[in-house]
Amino acid sequence: MNFIIQWSGEPAMQQAAIERFMKTGGRxxxxxxxxxxxxxxxxxRGVAIVxxxxxxxxAAMVMEWSDIFSFRIAPALTDEELGAVIGARQGAAN
Structure with missing residues (x-):
């Protein structure tokens, strides 16, 4: 399953984020x-698709960074996946 993760942080936390990213590579x-x-x-701030x-x-992954960033997370669908949902809905409406 794919997710869109958006993050943002306060400028005061930027140095801590840089140090952690350099240490872990953000893996x-x-x-x-x-x-x-x-x-x-x-x-x-930034965005990732995972x-x-x-x-x-x-949730477990973002908890590792939650002391530095705030997150918004949403499930994500490809065009093909969304097309199948739309097609099924249109078929049921007819």
Whole structure:
């Protein structure tokens, strides 16, 4: 299952985030694959798309950074997955 993870932090926490990232490389747990991660230039926020077995795995991952960042997490669908949902709904409406 894919998830969109958005994070933001307070400027006072930026040095702590840099130190942790340099130490860990920002690597996720073994059960999570980062499909992409982007950092806003000049801001202390970013977004990642990850593949995880379930929401619990994502929650465990962000807890490792929750002392530095605030997070918004949402399940994500590909165009194909959403198309199947839309198609099923349209079929049921007819």
């Amino acid at each position: 996720p747990p073994d059960n999570i694959t980062v499909l992409g991660r982007w950092h806003a230039a000049g801001e202390f 593949e995880a077995p379930d929401a619990s795995a994502v």
